[in-house]
Amino acid sequence: MKQMIAITINGARCSVETELGETLLEVLRREGLKSVKLGCDTGDCGACAVLLDGSAVDSCMVLAATAEGKEVVTVEGLEHDGHLHLMQQAMVDAGGVQCGFCTPGILMSGIGLLSRNPDPSEDEVKEAMAGNLCRCTGYVKQVDAVLAAARLQAGETDA
Amino acid sequence: MQLTHLRSYARPTDLDSAVDLLREGGRGTRLMAGGSDLVLSGSNEITGLVDLGGLGLDYVEERDGAVAIGAMTTLTDLLESPAAAAYLDGVVPEMLRRVGSPLLRNVATVGGNLVRKQPWSDVIPLFRALGASFTLFDGEERTGSINDLYAEAAHLKGSILTEVVLPRQPAGVAGAFWKFTRSAVDVAALNCAALIQTENGTCIRARIFVGATPRLAAAVPSAEAALVGTDLSTAAVAAAARAAADDVSTGDDLRATAAYRTRLVPVGVTRCLEDAKRRLEGATP
Numbered sequence: 315m316k317q318m319i320a321i322t323i324n325g326a327r328c329s330v331e332t333e334l335g336e337t338l339l340e341v342l343r344r345e346g347l348k349s350v351k352l353g354c355d356t357g358d359c360g361a362c363a364v365l366l367d368g369s370a371v372d373s374c375m376v377l378a379a380t381a382e383g384k385e386v387v388t389v390e391g392l393e394h395d396g397h398l399h400l401m402q403q404a405m406v407d408a409g410g411v412q413c414g415f416c417t418p419g420i421l422m423s424g425i426g427l428l429s430r431n432p433d434p435s436e437d438e439v440k441e442a443m444a445g446n447l448c449r450c451t452g453y454v455k456q457v458d459a460v461l462a463a464a465r466l467q468a469g470e471t472d473a
Numbered sequence: 474m475q476l477t478h479l480r481s482y483a484r485p486t487d488l489d490s491a492v493d494l495l496r497e498g499g500r501g502t503r504l505m506a507g508g509s510d511l512v513l514s515g516s517n518e519i520t521g522l523v524d525l526g527g528l529g530l531d532y533v534e535e536r537d538g539a540v541a542i543g544a545m546t547t548l549t550d551l552l553e554s555p556a557a558a559a560y561l562d563g564v565v566p567e568m569l570r571r572v573g574s575p576l577l578r579n580v581a582t583v584g585g586n587l588v589r590k591q592p593w594s595d596v597i598p599l600f601r602a603l604g605a606s607f608t609l610f611d612g613e614e615r616t617g618s619i620n621d622l623y624a625e626a627a628h629l630k631g632s633i634l635t636e637v638v639l640p641r642q643p644a645g646v647a648g649a650f651w652k653f654t655r656s657a658v659d660v661a662a663l664n665c666a667a668l669i670q671t672e673n674g675t676c677i678r679a680r681i682f683v684g685a686t687p688r689l690a691a692a693v694p695s696a697e698a699a700l701v702g703t704d705l706s707t708a709a710v711a712a713a714a715r716a717a718a719d720d721v722s723t724g725d726d727l728r729a730t731a732a733y734r735t736r737l738v739p740v741g742v743t744r745c746l747e748d749a750k751r752r753l754e755g756a757t758p
Contacts, residue, residue: 315480335476337512356513358658360576369549369579375509376580377475379482380524423576430553444658445574 319382323347324391332378338364339373341381342388349389349418353447360446363419364388370426372445389418392425400466401425401459408459412450419446424460428467436461475515476522484524488610488633494523496631504633506545506585509577530584530635533557538641540565544584544634548572548596551583560639561603561648562752568599568650568666574658584634587622590689593660597623598682598690599650600637602666608636623689646670646678649748651741655728661685662728665741669705669749676700676709681745683717683738687726695720696742710746714739 315334320327323345332341339362342350350373353361357375364373365387392399398406401424411417420443427434427442434442439460440453448456481498485491495502501520505511511519530545533554540556551557552569572578572595586596587607605619611632619637621627652664663685670678679700684690695716703709723734 317482333474334482335474335479337475340474357509357573357577360574363576366579369547370576371579372509372576375512375577377482377505377508377512377522379522380484380505380508380526382484426575426579441570442575445576 317379319379321381321383322385324387330378334379336378337374338366338376338378338381338386341378342373342386347388347390351415351418353415353419358445358447359416360419360423360443361416363422363446365422365426368426368429370422387422387425389421392421399425400470401428401463404459404463404466405456408455408462410451410456410459412448416446416448416450420448420456424456424463427460428464432467432471433464434460475512476519477515478517478520479522481521482524483522484527486527488528488635489612491523491525491528491633492610492612492631495633498523504588506582506588507547507580508585509580510585510589510591525584525633528635531582535559536638540639542583542637542639544582544587544636546583548578548581548583548586549575552578561642561646562755564603564648564650564752565599565639568595568652571595571650571652571654573660577658583637587619587637588629588634590623591660592687592689593664593685594690595650595652595661595664595684598664598666598684599648600639601690601692602668602680602682603639603642603648604668604680606638606640607634608638609633610635643670645672645753647749647752649745649752651745651748653737653741659728663734663737663741664690665738665745666690667742667745667749669700669746669753671705671753674704676703676705679713681713681717681742683721683741685728686721686723686734686738687728688722688724691721693717693721693742700746705746705750710743710750713746714742717742 351361353359357372362373498521530543532543534541535556557565609615609632648668668680679697681693682690696713699713718739723731
């Protein structure tokens with residue numbers, strides 16, 4: 315059964331056609347947001363993570379219908395005026411990207427963390443990324459990147 | 474698509490409408506809290522959903538030493554709340570930090586966790602040990618002890634869990650939680666929660682729950698009895714652990730065998746009690 319839902323995706327309000335039992339992951343990918351990866355589809359890998367009203371969630375575990383009236387941010391919405399989001403830049407600078415499949419979810423977990431906790435410890439970063447599996451990097455550079463992004467963000471706030 | 478048979482979805486904004494929608498919906502209609510568990514269930518039996526997200530049931534409030542938790546509060550919001558941090562030396566956030574990953578905790582709710590009665594729930598054993606109470610709405614408000622929710626005759630159909638309250642605890646009380654998992658974000662292969670109360674160095678109350686056995690958490694009365702009246706010495710803790718090992722019935726599933734779980738039970742009970750003792754000593758000036 316089809317249903318239209320009103321949802322803000324990357325800052326743009328839109329009305330999206332969904333099947334009632336679909337997940338947010340399915341709808342976002344059909345809308346062309348291919349940064350949202352279909353990994354495990356069981357909430358284990360974090361490759362489908364998006365920001366839903368500012369919190370990082372696995373979009374495979376969220377029914378699209380429940381996103382009605384909410385705001386979704388994916389990697390496609392991070393770049394601003396031709397500049398990478400500071401979390402993206404930090405990930406590039408630290409060498410936290412290899413095959414790239416986990417990267418969108420990692421970015422979302424990192425951004426979700428800094429919005430709640432602007433000055434996380436290394437352990438807090440690791441905990442925030444506990445739901446994101448990466449088979450390439452060994453995580454070290456990704457953790458470094460989130461910590462670097464926190465410092466960048468603090469610098470921006472000070473300025 | 475996960476819920477292929479879903480034909481109706483509603484997000485009511487008041488409790489009366491929610492109850493009406495649930496009743497009118499009939500057999501295939503379910504209440505939905507965070508939804509993570511329901512979505513992953515992929516159940517063909519679900520034909521209608523009543524989403525509780527519009528009822529304003531997401532809050533954590535300190536009330537005279539008690540902590541009132543709206544049923545729709547996410548595990549993350551409870552974990553980060555000052556009220557939970559201040560309650561019994563932060564035992565609740567310590568437990569929540571062990572539940573899945575932040576990506577799950579940002580969606581999963583306290584009420585959903587309690588009502589779904591998944592045997593590996595970490596929230597259930599700790600909230601039962603702490604003696605939580607609940608409020609249901611089925612047209613009228615009903616309150617009761619959380620243990621009633623898990624009694625065999627518990628009848629929840631047609632009612633909505635709205636609030637859980639962790640009671641104000643008297644002086645000399647400490648709680649603890651322990652969990653064994655195969656990986657950091659997996660559900661428990663076994664878990665244990667304890668609450669002890671002492672007066673002048675003597676244990677006057679003990680609650681011990683062991684869960685994921687692989688059945689839902691249950692009290693271990695023999696282990697509790699082994700502690701009351703003692704000074705919680707190492708020998709008393711060992712006696713409680715032995716009693717639990719003898720009395721907790723375990724089974725096999727993909728996470729562990731019954732024999733392995735039976736070996737885990739006394740380890741969990743001991744570590745929980747030692748942790749609770751440390752917290753008590755830390756609280757004594």
